[in-house]
Amino acid sequence: MNHPSPQSSSSAQSLPLWRLLQATALVVQAVKEGRSLTTQIDSVATELRPGVQALSFQVMRQWGRALALRGKLASKAPPPAADALLCTALALCWRDSDAPYPVHTLVNQTVEAAQKQRHTKAQSGFINACLRRFMRERAALIEQTDGFLEARWNHPGWWIERLQKDYPEHWQSLLDAAQRPAPMTLRVNVKHQSVLNYQLQLNDVGIMSKPVGAQGLQLEKPVPVQRLPGFSQGHVSVQDAAAQLAAPLLTHGMDTQHPWRILDACAAPGGKTGHLLELLENAQVWALDVDSHRAERIEQNLTRTGVHAKVITGDAMRTADWWDGVPFDAILLDAPCTASGVVRRHPDVRWLRRATDSAQLAGIQRQILQALWPLLTPGGKLLYCTCSIFKAEGDGSIQAFLQHNTDAQLHPSPGHLIPGQVPEGLPFKHNALGEHDGFYYALLEKRRV
Known part of the structure; x- marks a missing residue:
């Protein structure tokens, strides 16, 4: 599954960011309680789903760093709803190069989200204080958390240790690869046509791809399946190359x-x-x-x-x-x-x-x-x-x-x-x-x- 960035989603652009952050925090809280991210996203209101999907995936990829930063900002975790919102903001804004919106916008909109949510309103001042301190001391706080394995690699410690044992020469590259969004790969039904013919059809509708494996085409950028020529007729299926x-x-x-x-x-x-x-x-x-x-x-x-x-x-x-x-x-x-x-x-x-x-x-x-x-x-x-x-x-x-x-x-x-x-x-x-x-x-x- 591939996910658009919040900035590229037209539906997300027409919605206030605080609403997207509220909904994302609720999804994140559910994952913390042991529920599947995919299932939770499916339950999000249709107009919010593209933006929440993109934000929640980014939060999950930066969750180790967010938890470490929250640990530096607060002596103990706030109630679950407030903690999810605070950590969501930290995951999204701790590094400028990955931030989906300007950091000051994320901070302001997170505080507004807290104030407008019944379960977080009482902690809105606490969330505001934590995020303002983070903005003032960001470089120092990030440096302090660099030493934590879970913050550095954004995976649980036991997972990192297992990869170190199983792949002593490749564990770092595996953890790095896990942070990159997966490509969208198609399997061409060669009973219908050749891989080359389907690649030309994709080119005709502006979808660039390269051959992989025996029957595969890897897209330069993910697209909705509705844009794929002949998808409903079974000409192609979405399937990873491996x-x-x-x-x-x-x-x-x-x-x-x-x-x-x-x-x-x-x-x-x-x-x-x-x-x-x-x-x-x-x-x-x-x-x-x-x-x-x-x-x-x-x-x-x-x-x-x-x-x-x-x-x-x-x-x-x-x-x-x-x-x-x-x-x-x-x-x-x-x-x-x-x-x-x-x-x-x-x-x-x-x-x-x-x-x-x-x-x-x-x-x-x-x-x-x-x-x-x-x-x-x-x-x-x-x-x-x-x-x-x-x-x-x-x-x-x-x-x-x-x-x-x-x-x-x-x-x-x-x-x-x-x-x-x-x-x-x-x-x-x-x-x-x-x-x-x-x-x-x-x-x-x-x-x-």
Whole structure:
């Protein structure tokens, strides 16, 4: 998902800034209480949403610095609503180069927002005093907080330490990459037309792009999907370049005309399901997801792209509830994970996750692998992937599985694919992926007895 800046949003320009700051602070407070940023933005009034979306993403990317600065300005945190508003302002104005509005405007409008909000009115004087002091002592306060890891890198301390352990040579570049907005990447449906032809169509409507991967085009600037030629007819789908590797990895070498029986487990929102059906048009694909609302999204995406799969709501670990007993020729498992590889697109993830989540999710991943393995026919392949860069959720899960399943053979695979890295272990030719999310891929084959 990509988000416009507040200054570029025409709807935001027509609204008073204090209203946007009020709404942003409410979203931020909800995230602090453990709720999803995406869900909270969806509940914001339509006219406020573009501006709040842009501001809240920026706040989440600067939250570590904001908390450290608030700690210097106040001996103890104010009540939650006031704290969210104060930290929102600090996140937006601590560095001139990133400030979406002039700093003095942000400060004045934050104080006005506090005065006009019932839950913050009593603390408006406190917020005003903190922000005025910040403006007077900004350089010194920033220097004082530079020594805090969470302020310097805007990630929780445990997250930083895990990347230092997993990627001793790349942890800094990974944290830097997480601060940059993600690009918008398309997957061209090559059943409809070539990548080059679609790129020319984009050029004709003023949308610049470059080829990435085998079927991808990365846009110079994000645009609403309604501007994409033929989007509603399924000519293209929005899908990160790293995620576009899944279907080709699983289907490489398979007869494109054979009616293969394939399971896409944990399939929502259906991008990989659609890609499988574009590559193997006669395949019988089952798309499984545990959430009925997410399963509906699979149906919607498949309908738009003109392909069909058997969409099922069910738990991948409870196979007896939905499996008909006929083995699958191939299984794609995009396993539940911390989403540490897509933090650019979901900057709240770093603040919602806990240090213990990775180990807990790795346990779930291994249980799902163990549950699905008996459903695979001998000689069949299972592609395991996650959108996490934490090694416990990638190599850790796969090595544990291999130790307990001697009939599983690991094929050459990309393994941990991190932003800025060229993938290895691919059995097919590909272009550079450009800017891409963090992913993990392991391709397993069940040995014939």
